[in-house]
Structures are given as structure tokens and as C-alpha cells.
Amino acid sequence: MTVLRDDLLGQPSETPTPQTYPELRSALLARYDGLPAQLKIVAQFLIDKPNDAALMTIAALSEATGVQPSAFIRFSKAVGFKGFSEIQTILRDNLSNRQVSYAERVTRSSQSASLAPLERFTQSAIDSLSTLVESTPPANIDAGVKLLRNARQIHVVGHRRSWPVASYFAYMMAGFGAATHLFSPTGPMAEADASIVRPGDVMVAVSFPRYSEETARIVEQTAAMNVPVIAITNSRVAPIARQAQIVFEADQDEAAGFRSLASAIVLAQVIAVSYGEAIAAEASR
Amino acid sequence: MTVLRDDLLGQPSETPTPQTYPELRSALLARYDGLPAQLKIVAQFLIDKPNDAALMTIAALSEATGVQPSAFIRFSKAVGFKGFSEIQTILRDNLSNRQVSYAERVTRSSQSASLAPLERFTQSAIDSLSTLVESTPPANIDAGVKLLRNARQIHVVGHRRSWPVASYFAYMMAGFGAATHLFSPTGPMAEADASIVRPGDVMVAVSFPRYSEETARIVEQTAAMNVPVIAITNSRVAPIARQAQIVFEADQDEAAGFRSLASAIVLAQVIAVSYGEAIAAEASR
DNA sequence: TGCAAAGCAGAATATTTATTTCGTTTTGAC
DNA sequence: GTCAAAACGAAATAAATATTCTGCTTTGCA
Numbered sequence A, B: 001m002t003v004l005r006d007d008l009l010g011q012p013s014e015t016p017t018p019q020t021y022p023e024l025r026s027a028l029l030a031r032y033d034g035l036p037a038q039l040k041i042v043a044q045f046l047i048d049k050p051n052d053a054a055l056m057t058i059a060a061l062s063e064a065t066g067v068q069p070s071a072f073i074r075f076s077k078a079v080g081f082k083g084f085s086e087i088q089t090i091l092r093d094n095l096s097n098r099q100v101s102y103a104e105r106v107t108r109s110s111q112s113a114s115l116a117p118l119e120r121f122t123q124s125a126i127d128s129l130s131t132l133v134e135s136t137p138p139a140n141i142d143a144g145v146k147l148l149r150n151a152r153q154i155h156v157v158g159h160r161r162s163w164p165v166a167s168y169f170a171y172m173m174a175g176f177g178a179a180t181h182l183f184s185p186t187g188p189m190a191e192a193d194a195s196i197v198r199p200g201d202v203m204v205a206v207s208f209p210r211y212s213e214e215t216a217r218i219v220e221q222t223a224a225m226n227v228p229v230i231a232i233t234n235s236r237v238a239p240i241a242r243q244a245q246i247v248f249e250a251d252q253d254e255a256a257g258f259r260s261l262a263s264a265i266v267l268a269q270v271i272a273v274s275y276g277e278a279i280a281a282e283a284s285r
Numbered sequence C: 001t002g003c004a005a006a007g008c009a010g011a012a013t014a015t016t017t018a019t020t021t022c023g024t025t026t027t028g029a030c
Numbered sequence D: 001g002t003c004a005a006a007a008c009g010a011a012a013t014a015a016a017t018a019t020t021c022t023g024c025t026t027t028g029c030a
Helices: A021-034 A037-048 A050-055 A058-065 A069-078 A084-095 A102-114 A117-135 A138-149 A160-175 A189-196 A213-224 A262-283 B021-034 B037-048 B050-055 B058-065 B069-078 B084-096 B102-111 B117-135 B138-150 B160-175 B189-196 B213-224 B262-283
Strands: A154-158 A180-182 A202-207 A229-233 A246-249 B154-158 B180-182 B202-207 B229-233 B246-249
Touching: A021 A037, A021 A084, A037 A050, A037 A058, A037 A069, A050 A084, A050 B050, A050 B084, A058 A069, A069 A084, A117 A262, A117 B117, A117 B138, A117 B262, A138 A202, A138 A229, A138 A246, A138 A262, A138 B117, A154 A160, A154 A213, A160 A180, A160 A202, A160 A229, A160 A262, A160 B160, A189 A213, A202 A213, A213 A229, A229 A262, A262 B117, A262 B262, B021 B037, B021 B084, B037 B050, B037 B058, B037 B069, B050 B084, B058 B069, B069 B084, B117 B262, B138 B202, B138 B229, B138 B246, B138 B262, B154 B160, B154 B213, B160 B180, B160 B202, B160 B229, B160 B262, B189 B213, B202 B213, B213 B229, B229 B262
Parallel strands: A154 A180, A154 A202, A202 A229, A229 A246, B154 B180, B154 B202, B202 B229, B229 B246
Antiparallel strands: none
8 A cells, every 4th residue: 555645745743834824925935945846836826926816716726827726735735734725715814904804704703702892892993994094095085175175164963973073073173273063963953953054065974874864864955055075984885975075984893793983083083184284284385 | 477587687778787896886886776675785795895705705795794695696687797706706806906905005105205194093093002902901991890880870071182082982881771971072061060970970081181171170079079080091190090090091192293082982982882791791690 | 777756637526606496575556 | 455576585406616536757766
């Protein structure tokens, strides 16, 4: 009986199997010289084009590299994995630049209810802040600032969970000398208030699930007057986003049923400070 | 024989089937309102998290959204595709030439002279959140929760920049059924209000530089009545920290003269949710 | 040059994943 | 309320993709 050669390649006592892309990359670089010819080609492709490899099937990779599919499996086992799919999981996690894949997080977060709230919410907030940077085009901020600078008056509305964001934004804008009006947080007065909006004004609306109907109504009324609306919300298809000229997304990674306002607060700050810097630059000219 | 209903949804005469992600996105936004409930959920996920959807299988998407796999196929045909795979191809093409990652963006723009406010404040917020985890002992949270649970009534005060934090905390506590009273944000009424504080109550005070004198005065008055004070502030030696039983530090990494409220907001959330979990655990016992 | 060990290609198989089918439930018009 | 059309969920099926298996080829050493 011959020894099962291939199985020997992944000695369990070796370096621990990489779990993240940086680990994988250095593991490949370290072992590259000792690999046989075909596997060198595989390693090189994974090092050079990890993002392409993340999205391709083994068949496609085989065609792109001229290496047979089975070689990819041999390669994976040689580096300590059970199969090529495990490598691809790492590549994909890296591509979506998250610590772990989305699917894993969904299942994991349901298990780790025991993790302390402090860690849970902090991590969740950090994740959503990272997303904020990626999903906010600078042009959007510029366009928002331009609208705000040309406004006769700036109205700000936000209820319930969105109230802290709205009031913070209004506070900062007022601090920069902008003519700012903040809608009262609650009560039947809100609707009547909308009558003070005039053409030439700008409306800044903050709304997160569960979306306040009052906010939606005020936005609808102002949009009907051709008053431009800047929306700070969690989704392009949120109620207020439809009527908005400019939509800022602050998606809120949900942790244990509670979403963090951190990204929304930071977003409000960024918009306000950008406004402040713009008028300061103008003043010094 | 009944008509094959589903097949009718993708009329060939309609708008041409999208080929690129921007086209797909606007097509989805345009058709969103007319879609049935489950398909709306699918559309929203594709609009909000296209990069996640690009890497997930239909089964994973199904779990993440709570929508059955077959609905994804129905959706794809309704929008004019042959199957979901075609949509995913578009998403993947888009992902492979997407903008640079967050980390690259920060490092790159920190080299250039003018670091955009978005990157500045986000990085600053992330830093202070990391600090928050390290500097907040779990025992502190437990002690705070215990005080809150024994309170006859919970008063919350915070002015100016601290107002969003105070109002958010009060909002969440009220949501958990706590008897909560939030001091009005401004005006000469504030001082008079302090008279409604009674022994057996708890005061939660939020104060950051420049420290509001009104907040300090209210805290002083309530502390004199032997009403315990929980302080959310930036330093152990902040004015309100001296009289507080429990001090939570949310140190605010300063970026260009503007401090982020992110860590304070998350801290408020953590305290409130810990309270909520505590009373939920008690109720189920 | 001979021989064993390792590497390899291609086909067969197993597994995962997408799609279809069909009975049930919901929705909306009358 | 009643009925028909549409939407939905669950399971069955089809398609794709990954992995294993086999025999052949190359490599390296004596």
C-alpha cells in the first residue's frame, strides 16, 4: 500500500492555519519557494490578485492560470486548509473589509448575547463608522454644504431617536452663525410649525427606523413647496429619502436589537463642520 | 389553464434590463414603490448593502433578510433578469472595481495636507470608542444600573453639546419604563426645576467642556440633598465629577478643535441597555 | 539509466447552490 | 363577505461548483 502522499503536506504541527488575509498572504510568501511548480502559480495568483480570486470559481481560476482545478485543492491542503473554499472565504472577508463575513456575523451575534453590552455596542459603532466613510461620497458633502450656504434659513427636524442628532446638528449650525430653526421634538404643534418654512429655505430631516410619521409629513410638505431637503437616514429607500435632494446614509449596524447613533452623530458633525470651514474660508478671502 | 403569473412581471417592452450597478440601482429605486412586500425587502437590501449581497449566497441572503429563497428569484424576474445570478454578476462586477478601502483612504488622505473632515472625525470617533472600552470598568456599569433600578425617579440633565446625550439617554430609559424626567435644555427655568428632585431619586448629569454652569448648579443642589449623582463627563476632575457617586468617562479625542460625541452617545446607550436587560432579567424570574 | 516518490491532468463524484414547482395564504376589487 | 388574482413559503429539482479518485508523467537521487 502506498502512502497517501497529498495528505502529508498539511502537517498539523506546522504554523497555525491563517484566518485573515494578511496572515494568509505572509504564509504564502513564506512557503512560496518550497512549493511545486503548479502550486507556485496558484500562490502567485492569490498574492497578486486576491480580489479577483475572491470572486472567481475554481473553473474560472483554472482557465485564468492554466492550472487544473485539482491543483487548487492540492494547494489548499498543502497550506493547511480543508479545501479551496476555506481560502476563498478569507479572500471574500478581506474584500468586504470586515473582520468576519456578514453571514457569520448574523449567526454569531445571535449566539454571543453573553458578550457585555459595552463591547457589543462599541464594536457595532466602530463598524458603522467604517461603513460611513466608505459610503459617503465627498461630492455629497460638498453639495450639501452648498445648499446650506445658500439657504435663507435652515430648518432641522427629527423625532424620537433622531432627536439627539437633529438637535446636535442645529446646535452646531447655530454656533457657526447660520440662521437655524429646530422643530420641537414632539406634540401636535409640529405640523402647524411647517408653515414657517419659506421658499429659499433648506430642510434638514433626520429619520431612522421606526420612521416618525411627523417627520415624513413635514418633509412632504416642504418638498411640495420646492424647498430642498437634505436627508440623514439609514437607507436610500427610507420614507424621507424619496423626496430629498441629497441623501446621507448612516447605516446603523444593529447590535442585539439596538442601533447605535454614533455614525449619525458623527455624520451630522461632519456636515456642520464642513459648512463652518466653508464660510470661514469665504470670510478670510 | 392558468396564466404563468410570475413570468408576466418582466415585460420585455419595459425599460431595458440594467447592465451596470448604477443602472440597476436606479432601476430598483424607480420600481421600489410598485413592488410587493417581500420583494421590497429584497430591493432594499440590494440598495443598502450591495457589496455584502455580492458575496453572499441566496441562502445566506435569505437568512439575513428573513425572505425565502424563491422570493429572490421572483424578484430577479420581476426586474427583468433570468435569475438572481445575473443580478449578482452585476454586483460583483461593481465590487471588483469599487473605491479603495477605508484604511487606504485614511492613510492616503492623511498624507495630503487637507484631511477631509469626514476622515478626521470618523477616525477620531473610532479612537475615542476604543478608549471607552478600556477605561470603563464593568463594575462601574453594574453600580450605575443598581442605582438606577432603586431610584424613585431618574432625572437627566445636560446642556448645549451634552444635550443630545442627555435627551437620548432619557429617551431610552423612558422606553424601558423607567420614571424619567429630562431637564429642559436652556433658559432660566432650569434652576427652578431642580426643586422637583426628591430624596430617593437619582440624578444623571452629562457635562463636557466647556462645562455648563447650570448643569453644575443643579448637580450641586441635588448632591446637597443626598441624592446620588451619576456623571457622564470627560474627566474625573470635571466640575460635576466631584459630587458624583459614579463617574463615567467618555474622553473625547479632539479633532481640529471639535470633539466627537460618539463615545458619549455609545456610553449612554450602554448604560441604558444594561438597565433594560437588568429589569428584563428580573421580570422573567 | 533505473526506480521510487512526488506531482499532475482529467474524469468521476459529492456537495453546495440556484431555480422551479405547487399548494396555501394574502390582497384587493366588487 | 366573495371571488379571483397575486404573492408567498416550503420542498423538490436542476444546475453549478468543489472535491476526490485514478492512472499517467515528471523529478530527483543512486
